[in-house]
Every structure is written in structure tokens, then in C-alpha cells.
Amino acid sequence: MSRTPQAQTRTQTRKVRAAEPPLDVAAWRPAPFLPRSDARDPALIFVIAVLCFLACLTTLFVIAGDRAAGGWAAQLTGEATVIVRASGGETPDAAAARAAEALAGVPGVAEARALEREKAYELVRPWLGDVSDLDDLPVPRLVAVTLDRETPATGEQLTGALKAQGLDAVVDDHSVWLDDIRRAAGVVRWTGAGIFLLIAVAAGAVVAFATRAGLAARRDVVEVLHLAGAEDGYIARLFQLRFAGVAAVAGAVGAAGAALLGALLRLVGGGEGITPALPIAWIDLLAVLPCPLLAAGVAAVAARLTATRLIRDL
Template structure:
């Protein structure tokens, strides 16, 4: 028991080892990438959720005039009918000039001159209890208004599918980085054991158990990985802060709407790094000592 305490006071492994500087760097980079992928996944999911909410809250209605009725009159009449449907927050006919402005980036001025513009009605739905497309269609049919309703369900499905793919990719990246970190720690543990094979042999002859020796390597690499994980998490957080504060690219901020609360996801980085390193070091050490 006294020998065990003496061994614990004078650690088997030195406090500092210049050979492990590169290992610190590699683990820090791995957890920087893992933390950054987590932040991007959160922001992408938030963006997809926001787009889905906006699409669910909007419906576009194309009105076709009948008889001698003009397109603008038919659209105004359809907007008035739709505004009275329960679950509709607002309905308004889109002015021809605004319709031209929406189409212009795609077709240009030359084509617009000869192009018949559609008569559109923009409908905003109540987010709490949105009206169904069938209810809108029935209301228009009762007033004998010929119209086609587009609830953007195709776009919504594409966005939700993309969000799911982003989540799966982020999970895959995290698992890949975690396995890479475990492999790096495992290699370093093997190298450390081989470099100190004579010390390990003497300790075994003195009665030190495999569990005790494994505990030394486990604590050493867990502490090292915790520091590296902290540095990687801080670096990822700084990148997010710079992007959010500078706002250098509005398109980037639109695609990745970071939130300050996202920084909370970085808190477990040191603990997670330590757990991966400790578990890997313990398994590798016990396995190697068992074979010797």
C-alpha cells in the first residue's frame, strides 16, 4: 500500500513530454472540427426550420378571370373572399409592378414586355390554426372564382429532406472525428508503453497491477485531451463569434443564423475529449499488458 502511494506521488509519466506536443495539436484540431460541425448543424437546422415556418404560413393563389372580368378585378375579388376564411391572417392581390419585379431577375426586361403576367394573390395564414388548402379552394369555388392554389408543399418537402440530410451528415462527421481521436490516443498510448517498457516491467515485478499502470496512462491522456478539447472548442467558438459580429457576408448569415446560445454546445468538449481519451488509453493499456 505504501509503495502504491509512493508511486502515485511520483508519477510513472513525466508532467511534460515534448514528444506529445504534436498530439496536443492533432486532438485540438479534431475537436475544433467537431465543434465547428456541431455549430454549423445547429445553425443550418435553425435556418431550415425558419424557412419551413415561412413556407407553411404562406399560400399563393393564381386567379384566372372569367367572362369580361379583368385579371386585376378577379384577383382583388379572390383576395376579399380568402381574407374571410377562418385561419387566414391576410390576403392581398399582388400588383402587376410587383409581379414584374419578382419575375425580372429570372427573365429580364425584354421578355417581360411580351409576357402575360399571372394574376396572383398572396395569402398569409394564421400560424396557430392555419387554413387548409381545401378550405381555400372551397371558398373560391362557392364564389365561382377559377383559381389554382399553391401551398408550396414541394418546396417544404425539399427543405425538410435537406435538413434531415444535414443532421445525418453532422452526426457522421462527429462519429468520424471521435473515432479518429480515439485512434490517435490509442497510437500514442502504445508508443508510451513501448517507450517505458522497462519501467512497466519493474513496476510489475514490484507488485503493481495492470489496473494501476493503466490508470496512470488513463489519467495522463484524459488530462491532455481535456486541455486539447478546450482549446478546440474555444477556437470554434471564436470563429462563430467573428462570423456573427462582423456580418461580412449577409448571405452567409442568412444560411447560417448563429445564436449566442449555440456556444453552450461547446461546453462538453473538454469532458467529451477526456472521456474518449481515458477510455481508449485504458483499453489499449490493459490489452497490451495482458499480452506481455
């Protein structure tokens, strides 16, 4: 007796099922809502790593510039220059020597010495041009004053000591230069802070765009989770953790690149870093260490806010 086609199909189905291995329920795990890796992750990591690299590099330059400004300010604070003009038939060299002697006795002055005539000539030569003979010109002499670091003498004290000796002299205590240096250092600090803030906003915008794309690709799954009773905060937290981890990896890559470049500049520049204007120290490279945490924090906030707003609109 021949079997019907339906019976033959059932028999073949039983054979196929018998050949399949049994399902291990204990080892079975559902697929994650957000996979650990995504085809778009390399591009996202690259963009965030570049932004973190620029942020760390800006931080290193701001630190180096602030150190340079502090060094210049310290040098100018501890020094003063006195311009001495001869009068009453006195020779310029004699007037400078007498001014140095008068200033050496002022409290708060560590040392006062008259500079050589050639140094005075070199200072005025850029203004007068290449003049072969300056002996006939009334070139003033200079007195370099080194002030006490603890209790430096003021410009008024130096001027009073010179007037007491009847000297025609002008004291330059470098206060004008100090104000300019401090103002420039403030501009550098605020500019660096502004650039750092712009980079953080750009990184947040990139993460927000990636979060929006991830939600759009999983819109149906989000709706199913809603039907299953999942709260908006739970779904948003999945995106928050996902992109925080990606940003932390990218931040580590960008920080490592900036530290490597900083170390290279330190080696090339020697003891003064790149130049005396940007003296990078080895300890400055530690400033890039918080970058992965900051990148993860910015990404977490951006992903959380974006996901929460979009999930509510689904």
C-alpha cells in the same frame, strides 16, 4: 609509515561522503511512472486541439443550419400563394381582387391581398426573358395569403372558397417546399453527426497510438511493476488518467478557437450571422463548452482499452 593505496582510497571516499548533504528521507519521492510532461505532448495536444476545433465548428454550423431551416419552415407554414387567371371577360386585376375578398373570409386566414401587376411580371420575367411589353400576355395575378399561426387554413379550404366564387385559381400552400426544407435539414443534421463521429474516432486513434508509444518506451518498467505485484488495471489507469488530462487541455484549446471564430463570424455578419442561410446566435457559442469533457472521455476510453490490451501481451 606510509599508508597503502587501499587505505588512501577509503579515506578519500569518507571525505566525499562527509561533504555530501544528508538524504532527507521524508522529502524523497520516487520518480513517477508517467511524467507530468513529455516531449511529445505539444504535438499530441496540437492534433487533438485541431480535431476538437473542427468538431465544434461542425456543431455550430449544424445548429445554425437547423435554425435557418426552422425559420424558413415557419414562414412557409404561415403563408400561401394563390395564382388567379381571369376568365369570362373579367380583367386579371378584378379577378385577383375578388379572390382576395373570398379568401379573407375563410376561417384560419389572417390576411389576403392581391399583389401588384409589376410583382407578377417580375416573377415570370426570368422565364420569358427581357420582354419590354408584357401587357399583351395573359400573365396571371397573385394573391398573398397570410395564415393564422394557431389554426391555419388548409389548401383544401382555400380551393373550396375560390371554386365557390367561380374563380380559375390554383392554391400553392408551399407543402412541396416544406418537405424539401425538412429533408435538407435532416441531411444536414445526419451529415454533421457523421462528421462528429469520424472526428471522435480519429481522436481515439491518435490517443491509442500515443498510448502504444508510451507503453513501448516503458516496457521494462511495466515488467518490474508486474514482478512487484501491480495489477494490469492499475497500470492501465495510469495511462488513462494521463491522456485524459492531455485531451482535456487540447479540447479546451480547440473549443476556445471555435468559439472565437464563431464570435467573429457573428460580428461580421451582423444580426443574421454569416448569411441568412447560417444565422449564428450568441447562445450557440455555449455548444462548445462540453468539448473538453467529451475529448477527455474519448481519450480515457481509448487509452484504457489500448493499455489493457497491450499490457496483457507483455
